[in-house]
Amino acid sequence: xxxxxxxxxxxxxxxxxxxxxxxxxxxxxxxxxxxxxxxxxxxxxxxxxxxxxxxxxxxxxxxxxxxxxxxxxxxxxxxxxxxxxxxxxxxxxxxxxxxxxxxxxxxxxxxxxxxxxxxxxxxxxxxxxxxxxxxxxxxxxxxxxxxxxxxxxxxxxxxxxxxxxxxxxxxxxxxxxxxxxxxxxxxxxxxxxxxxxxxxxxxxxxxxx
Numbered sequence: 001x002x003x004x005x006x007x008x009x010x011x012x013x014x015x016x017x018x019x020x021x022x023x024x025x026x027x028x029x030x031x032x033x034x035x036x037x038x039x040x041x042x043x044x045x046x047x048x049x050x051x052x053x054x055x056x057x058x059x060x061x062x063x064x065x066x067x068x069x070x071x072x073x074x075x076x077x078x079x080x081x082x083x084x085x086x087x088x089x090x091x092x093x094x095x096x097x098x099x100x101x102x103x104x105x106x107x108x109x110x111x112x113x114x115x116x117x118x119x120x121x122x123x124x125x126x127x128x129x130x131x132x133x134x135x136x137x138x139x140x141x142x143x144x145x146x147x148x149x150x151x152x153x154x155x156x157x158x159x160x161x162x163x164x165x166x167x168x169x170x171x172x173x174x175x176x177x178x179x180x181x182x183x184x185x186x187x188x189x190x191x192x193x194x195x196x197x198x199x200x201x202x203x204x205x206x207x208x209x
Contacts, residue, residue, distance in 0.1 A: 002043075013061075018043045020063035033099075038174075040068055046209055047071040049124045053117060071124065073208045076182075077132035080168065080189060082159060082196050082203040083178035098150070112149045116142065136169035136182050143171035159199060166191035 002022050006013055013021065019039035026032040040050050049069040056067035101109045119138050126134040143160055146152070156172065159179050163170035167188050170181040183189050193203045 015043060016065045016068060017060050017063055019068075020065050021061075024063060036066060040066070044068060044070060047073045047076065047127075049120065051117075051120075069124075071127060075127040075130065076208060077135065078183050078185070078189070079180065079206060079208065080163075080183055080192060080203055081173060081178060081180050081206050082163065082192065082201045083173075084155070084159070084199065084201050086200045108149050112145050115145055119145070132182060132184075139169040139171050139181055140164070146172065155199070159196060159201060162195040162199065163192050166195045168192050 019036055022039045023034060023036055026034045041048055049071055051067040057064050119142050123135055123138045160170040163181055168181045168183040170179050173180040196203055
């Protein structure tokens, strides 16, 4: 919608600003609880490292913007996405208001958020180094950290566990109902499919450009 409006009105908006502008409309005008990450990848597409730390945040056109670094998708090892075809709205949203818990200074949440940022930096370095094993470890640690601070739906946790049993890495791809991870080869991909089929899950290989 934003791109269409920019083209129609012949308006140029800096790429770094577009995610923050979209978020401000959703949050402030429409009252939708949302975050910047989804908006960033919708604008930049592909593979992006995002830094939302205070040191990296700048104000442009009255909006706070993070630092976004476009990475080469060719650095990625094989990636899969699995999602439940029978999933509804994740109940995690009802039970885990991380934003307010962070704002209150809840120690476990504050510590976890700092750790997530560290994991993102480590994942970028693993990608640059072509270290698929380290990247898989980081993906798993991301989910394990989330699990420590959130009450997660058992059926979605089972998806992660089944994928890991197949030898793949796995974490939530958002709030639940879908997972993402890396795998080694076709044999492992077929094991992922077989393990997740009883859970009514479809497994796909995304094309990341």
